[in-house]
Amino acid sequence: MNKVIGFIGAGNMGEPMIRKLIEENVFKKDNIMVTAKTFETRQRIHNNLGVKICEELSEIATNADYLVLAVKPNQYEEVLHQIKDVIKENAIVISIAAGISSKFMKENLNDGTKFVNIMPNTPVLVGEGLIALYPNDTLDKKDYVELLSIFKAFGxxxxxxxxxxxxxxxxxxxSPAFVYVMIEAMADAAVLSGLKRDQAYTFAAQAVLGAAKMVLATNEHPAKLKDNVCSPGGTTIEGIRELEEKNFRSAIIDASLAVAKKSKSMSK
Ligand SMILES: NC(=O)c1ccc[n+]([C@@H]2O[C@H](COP(=O)([O-])OP(=O)(O)OC[C@H]3O[C@@H](n4cnc5c(N)ncnc54)[C@H](OP(=O)(O)O)[C@@H]3O)[C@@H](O)[C@H]2O)c1
Structure with a gap:
């Protein structure tokens, strides 16, 4: 793509996104502009990724066709205030922040500025992320087609x-954090039973990866896939009984509802 993408912020989420766009050849390095608050981050991104580094937000805002706001949600208001009058015509501002609504974006951008809200997750780093995107009336069909062609680099x-x-x-x-806790616990059990630590993580992580692929690739109901692993009177059903006794399902449901509740309370 010959357009320019700018990143304001290059932390846990921004950096992997930039890296993936380079790896997947969606943007040339020369067409990626990045800024961050501190000199250290700007230097690190320059050294690691070789993209254009800017010190001023306005330099990115005036040049970028796509402008990713990869700062924390509580920095959005200040950053939008600084750039809203100098955003390039027809550019699309991309919010990746938890709890930032389309109403907030509209209120903090000038009339007519295009924007989109997305929610990525950290597996974008390995191209297995999920980008949830909700449409709004500032964008037309062509914009969506272009955005989808960019975002598919992430998963x-x-x-x-x-x-x-x-x-x-x-x-x-x-949920990736929940899964990491499960992988760690699975590996702990394997280590308790004598496996080496690094091998234990490999077994646990590969099992989770394989199980997730089975769900997506076969389209089978997860319960059916579970049933397939549980032989009558066998080993796996013993583990399932323990999980049910310890309220594993209920813990996952409660954890997910707690996240959603917190997200709702933080949204603006
Ligand atoms: N992490 C996740 O799993 C995840 C998942 C979904 C969505 N998100 C969203 O992604 C966004 C970024 O999260 P993160 O975890 O990547 O945060 P982070 O690691 O703290 O990175 C924030 C970045 O913003 C930069 N920054 C802060 N203020 C700035 C300013 N005034 N001008 C320019 N750059 C500025 C910081 O620069 P310095 O490095 O120099 O301090 C840093 O590079 C958040 O809105 C979050 O809701 C994150």
């Missing part, structure tokens, strides 16, 4: 209604 893209974004934050944004 899957799903269109959702804005009112479902709190649920999306739980099931996609936060």
């Amino acid at each position: 899957r893209v799903e269109l959702v209604d804005e009112k479902l974004m709190d649920a999306v934050t739980a099931v996609s944004g936060s």
Whole structure:
């Protein structure tokens, strides 16, 4: 793509997104502009990724056709205030922040400025992320087509209604952390039983990866896939009994609802 993409912020989420756009050849390095608050981050991004570094927000805003706001939600208001009058004509401002609504974007941008709200998750780093995108009336069909061609570098893209974004934050944004806890626990058990630590993580992580692929690739109901692993009177069903006794399902549901509730309370 010959257009220019700018990133304001290059932390846990911004940096992997930039890296993926380079790896997937969606933008040439020369067409990627990045800024961050501190000199250290700007220097690190320059050294690691070789993209154009800017010191001024206005330099990015006046040049970028796509402008990703990869700062924390509580920095959005200040950053939008600084750039809203100098955003390039027809540019699309991309919000990736949890809890930032389309109403907030409209209120903090000038009339007519295009924007889109998306919710990525950290597996974008390995091209297995999920980008939830909710449409709004500032964009036309051509804009969506272009945005989808960019976002597919990060993994899957799903269109959702804005009112479902709190649920999306739980099931996609936060759930990788739940899975890491499970992988760690699975590996601890394997280590207790004598496996080496690094091998234990490999077994646990590969099992989770394989199970997730089975769900997506076969389209089978997860319960059916579970049933397939549980032989009558066998080993796996013993583990399932323990999980049910310890309220595993209920813990996951409660954790997800807690995330959605927090997300709702933080939204603006
Ligand atoms: N992390 C996740 O799993 C995740 C998932 C979904 C969505 N998100 C969203 O992604 C956004 C970024 O989160 P993060 O975890 O990447 O945060 P982060 O690691 O703290 O990175 C924030 C970046 O913003 C830069 N920054 C702060 N103020 C700035 C300013 N005034 N001008 C220019 N740059 C500025 C920081 O610069 P310095 O490095 O120099 O301090 C840093 O590079 C958030 O809105 C979050 O809701 C994150």
